[in-house]
Amino acid sequence: MTDLGPMSYFLGIAVTRTPSCLLFSQEKYAEEILERADAGPPFRDPTLYCSLAGALQYLTFTRPDIAYAVQQVCLFMHDPRESHYDALKRILHYVQGTIDHGLHLYPSASHRLITYTDADWGGCPDTRRSSSDYCCFLGDNLISWSSKRQHTLSKSSAEAEYRGVANVVFEACWYRNLLLELHCPLRLATIVYCNDVSATYLSGNPVQHQRTKHVEMDIHFVREKVALGEVRVLHVPSRYQFADIFTKGLPRELFLDFRSTLSVRPPPAMTAGV
Incomplete structure (x- = not known):
């Protein structure tokens, strides 16, 4: 076996080491999902939105805060309607606004x-x-x-x-x-x-x-x-x-409080050189 050094990327999950914690993020994967969402006109390709709903499930590996919303969209996408697309777009908008968020692990x-x-x-x-x-x-x-x-x-x-x-x-x-x-x-x-x-x-x-x-x-x-x-x-x-x-x-x-309790947060602020 070959020692590749400290883990930095594994199965689509980026691992960032800081002095205080480990940050697990799927920012790159989230960007790919957002690009797929912009690939075609809304509501004209139901298969696109079904595949996006399924893809978002994998994002919950490091973002359990969106698990409920993704679960609800996936539940109804077997018979896609315009209201389902609106819900999916709201989730994508939330992912875009919190794309740098990930799961933090701290010494305990x-x-x-x-x-x-x-x-x-x-x-x-x-x-x-x-x-x-x-x-x-x-x-x-x-x-x-x-x-x-x-x-x-x-x-x-x-x-x-x-x-x-x-x-x-x-x-x-x-x-x-x-x-x-x-x-x-x-x-x-x-x-x-x-x-x-x-x-x-x-x-x-x-x-x-x-x-x-x-x-x-x-x-x-x-x-x-x-x-x-x-x-x-x-x-x-x-x-x-x-x-x-x-x-x-x-x-x-309450959502923000629970999300913080799950340690789903943005990366720590960089203070080097200050």
Whole structure:
């Protein structure tokens, strides 16, 4: 193997090292998407906008702040209409205005794994399936996030939320095992924050109710991890549920606050020579 030195570009992601952090950005890829959007007259080539919606999904690798908007556009682009094009153009306009933004990773003294999970109950108007969304922090750094439609229908919001809890617990267990193999075991339990009281209660309630039989496997999986001390499921108010940025449109101030919490920011100001 050849040592190519410090990583600077990998799989379309540019890596910039600064004295305070690592910056992961897809600015070049975003510029290519914007060029494709200007390639032809609006509304005359639906396939162009469908491909743009799909391409934008890859931009969420370093820009989870646009995950919800891209998810909604992709959801409806199977039958493109003018309103969908308008929504896509608004997303492209937002990407253009924040093209230099990327994911920052900072040195952190804490190595605790903390996760947030949310669900959009019955959010798909065609299938009424829910979407599960989560974000995982190792210390102060965002290391994983997802916005994905559930495979089965949920009969209640608690069921949809609990499936989301099970998904993020599975993800957390994978990271715990990975860190164990890297000889950096986590000593403290993983915290799972959920803003649904019923889903939080089910994670520690040993009584199996009849109305929860259809999510029995998820319930037993989460309860086992809770009993082993690997996971704690706690309630969090919606004001501090950062996974909401993946499931719904938010007021501007709250969106900017959550985006900053996810460490999606412009590059640090250059002060050399000042």
